[in-house]
Every structure is written in structure tokens, then in C-alpha cells.
Amino acid sequence: MVCDLARNGMLVALVAAAAAQDGWSMFRGSTFRDGNTREVGPSGNGTLWRFLLRDRSSAPPSVHPDGSIVYVGGKQGLYGVSRDGGFVFRVPVNKGVINSSPAVCAERRIVVFGGGDGVVYGVDARSGAVRWRVATGKPQKGSRSAPYVYSSPVLDGDVAYVGASDGLLYALDVDPAVADGARVRWTFDAVEPLWSSPALSADRALVYVGGCDNELHAVHAANGTAAWAYETGGFPDDADDPDVDSSPAVSRGDGTVYVGSFDNRLHALDGRTGLVKWTYATSDDVISSPAVAFDGSLVYVTSLDGFVHAVDAPSGRAVWKVDLGAPVYSEPALDGAGALLVGADDGRLHALDAASGAHRWAHAIGDAVRGEPAIFGGRAYVATLNDDAFLHCVGAPEPRA
Helix, strand or coil: CCCCCCCCCCHHHHHHHHHCCCCCCHHCCCCCCCEECCCCCCCCEEEEEEEEECCCCCCEEECCCCCCCCEECCCEEEEEEEECEEHHHHEEECCCCCCCEEEEEEEEEEEEEEECCCEEEEEEEECCCCCEEEEEECHHHHHHHHCCCCCCCCCECEEEEECCCCCCEEEEEEECCCCCCCCEEEEEECCCEEEECCCCCCCCEEEEECCCEEEEEEEEECCEEEEEEEEECCCCCCCCCCCCCCCCCCCHHHHCECCCCCCCEEEECCCCCCEEEEEECCCCCCCCEEEECCCEEEECCCCCCCCCEEECCCCCCCCEEECCCCCCCCCCCCCCCEEEECCCCCEEEEEEEEECCCCEEECCCCCCCCCCCEECCEEEECCCCCCCEEEEEECCCCCCC
């Protein structure tokens, strides 16, 4: 992992590639937010165990790099769950559902996540003890009066980048030894709430994040100043209907940035300049975040139209699309065996062949699956949205010793 590695030249590129392939320790699996991993997902579609969260959860889980603990949020707080489904800890929050997916920095032994109370937490990765807190401000616009952090942090070294309802993108030092007064390195003001989760360029120089101002923002990681902004065709001036809720995904090959919008489109942008390369139209809102194939040839995106779309990355043309028969909020996740895993409001986790779109299997979870699956060690971890929500561990039964 990369929490304490220096940034320079070739090392940055090597670290970036390693981080993108090393487990599922943060939302979308890496700083690229490209939704893929070299980890092989489930070869079978059985429920190995489920853990009661007691209230609905749409927060995607994360997994400690050694696979020992799965982290997932809900209305009752952030849970740490053991690999065999046992209780490890719970971190209560003051109020609100945790929709932020935790980010794990194993070297600092810290898990970073945002709460429905508007606080960004840094907690001990083994015990859940709170090591630090950063309170964000009230929303500058919109009908919500209380602060909240929907965005999922992305980690780069000792820095966590995360958006909040006050319209600020925060750069936070995760080191518990840092004084609280020095924890905020910088903030970038997007004015309207940031529901989107940030992604980093391959050279770590830019941070990308979508906002309720209808734009995708590129911000200099060194100092928080604006690099460029790209306006989509969503619904501006409506904070309850965020235009760029989708989190950007960055191609490891050429640095292209892909992001969905409430204009029903997937947008492909030059990562350095923000100039549009192409847009791809679906039939409904694109709330989820895209996944990008390992070789950069295909981009996968889901839509509330119920389809999973595979798009040719160079041209923006459709390669295949599969109707799951229900709205799809879940982000697709691509494993090292060429399977594309995606949840849907039909209450099932689907495994599609990433090349052809053919169904490999579908597993009944029991209620809507709106968060992405976290893939690790031949398993997929997903949470459900019903009032008695569960964290499900899906995979083939392990042979008895």
C-alpha cells in the first residue's frame, strides 16, 4: 500500500499501478476510482454469511488490505465485521445514515469516512476508537439545513480528499499525530454541495470531483486551486437532485476521466484540459460511477434505465448493453477473472461477462442493492437497502479442512 511512500517520477506511476490492484481498501478499489481489481471475485453465487446492520445501508463496503475486516456504514454507525461475519466494532455517529464508503490507510492504522452528522472521522482500523474528527459546515444552498458528508474519501499518502454538503472539497492529513488545528491542509469551494467522491489523476497532480453546480471540477492537489471545470447537462440549482452525483473514474492508460450525470449521459474528458472527447446517451439518469477495463478499451456504466452499458473507450460507441429489469444505482465492479459484478433494485447481485455482457450468474440478496460490491479473496461484500439491512458475503462455499 502507499500511505507513506514519497512522490517522485517513476515511483508515482508504480505506486499508482500497485494501489489500483491491491485489494478493495477504498471506494471503487483505488485512487483511480475505476472499479476494477486484480482480485478474483466469487466463482459461485451462494451467501456465505450475512451480518445484521439493523437499518438501511447504501454505503459500499471496504476491506482491510489483509482481508481480516470489512467496513460498512449504516444508520447505526460504522461497523467493522470480521472475515467470518463476526462483530468487531461499531462507531456511532451523532445522527444520519453513513453513505460514505470508508477508506483504509493500513500504515497509519486509520479508517476515514464521512458521517450523516457532517463530520469526517478518522478511527482506529482495528478497534474503531475515534482518533480525530473534522466538522464540516452547513450547506450553502439547497433545502437541507444540517451538514452531511455523502462523499467517500480517497487516500493519497497521508492525505484524504473528501467532499461535503457545504460545497467544500477538503484535503485532510490522516496522521493521528497531527494537531487538529493543522489537519485541514486546504479547501476548495465548489459553492454547491459535493455528493460525488473524488478521484485522482495518475500522476496525483489533480483531484476530480462532481458537484451540484452541474460541473465536474479538477483541482490542483498541491494547493486546492482550480485547474478546470466542465459543465454537464444535468439539473442546475437543485441541491436535492444533484447533477453530478456520479464519481469520476480515471483510465490508467491515457488519463481520460469518465463521469455520469443527471443529463442521462456518460461523459469522457481529457484529464489534463477538461475538453470533452465524447458523450454517450442512456435513457435515464446516470447516478453511479463508471468502471474502466484494465486495458482501457471499455467503459462500463449503469443507469436508472435498468441497463448495464459497455462503451468503446476510444469512440464512445455502444459495444453491448444488458437489461437487468430494474433501476440500477449500483456501480459496476470488474474483477481479475473478467466478471462484472453489479447490484440492482431487483434484489440481486449479477455477474456479467465483461467482454460480451452474457450473464454468468445472479444471486438473490433479498432487497435492493444500491452500493457497489467490494471484491476481495474470492468474495463479494454487498449491503442492502431494506429496514433490516444486512451486509452479505457472497461466494462459493470454502472446502472444509
